[in-house]
Amino acid sequence: MPGGIPICQYDSKLGMFRVLHSKGKSVVSGGYGVSISEKEEHFMRQQHSSEYDQKGTQLPEKEEEMKNGSTHADNKDNPNGITPAAASSEFLFMEEALFLHERGLIEVYMEGNHGKLDSSQLFELLKEKSDVSLPVYLAYKYLRVQTFVVVRHTPKRLELVNRLAQAEKSSSTQSSSTTNMQEEETSQRSWKKRRKTSAIHKATRDLRDDTRNAPTPVMVEGSFNDTNGAAIAFDVYKPNSEFRKTNPGPPDFCVAITSFSQPSPPVTQLHKLIESCQGIGLRIATVADSGAVIMFGVTDYGVPILEKNNKIDKR
Numbered sequence: 001m002p003g004g005i006p007i008c009q010y011d012s013k014l015g016m017f018r019v020l021h022s023k024g025k026s027v028v029s030g031g032y033g034v035s036i037s038e039k040e041e042h043f044m045r046q047q048h049s050s051e052y053d054q055k056g057t058q059l060p061e062k063e064e065e066m067k068n069g070s071t072h073a074d075n076k077d078n079p080n081g082i083t084p085a086a087a088s089s090e091f092l093f094m095e096e097a098l099f100l101h102e103r104g105l106i107e108v109y110m111e112g113n114h115g116k117l118d119s120s121q122l123f124e125l126l127k128e129k130s131d132v133s134l135p136v137y138l139a140y141k142y143l144r145v146q147t148f149v150v151v152r153h154t155p156k157r158l159e160l161v162n163r164l165a166q167a168e169k170s171s172s173t174q175s176s177s178t179t180n181m182q183e184e185e186t187s188q189r190s191w192k193k194r195r196k197t198s199a200i201h202k203a204t205r206d207l208r209d210d211t212r213n214a215p216t217p218v219m220v221e222g223s224f225n226d227t228n229g230a231a232i233a234f235d236v237y238k239p240n241s242e243f244r245k246t247n248p249g250p251p252d253f254c255v256a257i258t259s260f261s262q263p264s265p266p267v268t269q270l271h272k273l274i275e276s277c278q279g280i281g282l283r284i285a286t287v288a289d290s291g292a293v294i295m296f297g298v299t300d301y302g303v304p305i306l307e308k309n310n311k312i313d314k315r
Helices: 038-048 060-067 094-102 119-129 134-145 157-181 184-195 198-212 267-276 307-314
Strands: 007-011 016-021 034-037 088-092 107-109 149-152 232-237 253-259 281-287 293-298
Touching: 016 094, 034 038, 034 198, 038 088, 088 094, 094 107, 094 119, 094 134, 119 134, 134 149, 134 232, 134 253, 134 281, 134 293, 157 198, 232 281, 267 293
Parallel strands: 007 107, 253 281
Antiparallel strands: 007 016, 016 088, 034 088, 149 232, 232 253, 281 293
């Protein structure tokens, strides 16, 4: 194992990359990946795995894995003999793993003893096993190279981050007067207790679940009839060293993706995209066949009436 380079393994059942080993700073810092508990992973496998029969009985080769309440790969399927943490595992989406691998920040292995993958093999995996198209990945890469934090968009994300912010604000306000009357040690204990209130905990959990279940980002061309925001591919945050996945706040702008070789979306569809952003700015990423990406902003502001024209009319 190379010193300090995180190791990931592709999970074909989930279509994601499990982080098996990460030394030092977490590979999922900076908005990468999602955390999935064993219980959540078990439920996801029940939904997606083709290795269950109609009665829901696991096949023999998975029996010991399910018996232990864990779906982690065992050592014979793990090229480095590393057992992931028992409580939860970190996973990367396809576009995240490919970007990090291209930058030399992770190593990726297939399931079983198939060895380490290079970037060309990962691109083949993107093409054959993933619903993420190449233009979508190129738009993601374009933003990440400029150090933006990029996460998959969901229609409920803005509502959830606002609810979390409100829960933290309410908790802080309710206890501020008490904190001022107590000693520093008591104040610290009170602050820790406030952080664990049920409202904050539920809001944080709902945001994590929403991020985990985010739809695969798609291009606008395939979503002209979309009415629920699914054509918005990504939520984007400006570079921020203090960014937290558990409480990211509202995104700075949303991104929809189109192809340069295809006709531009009609005005009606642009209005739908703007409305689905719920007041957050919209950027359109246009991807050329050469791989070049051009970003431009879209607004629904009307053309202002010129004061000069009004004065002329009065004459």
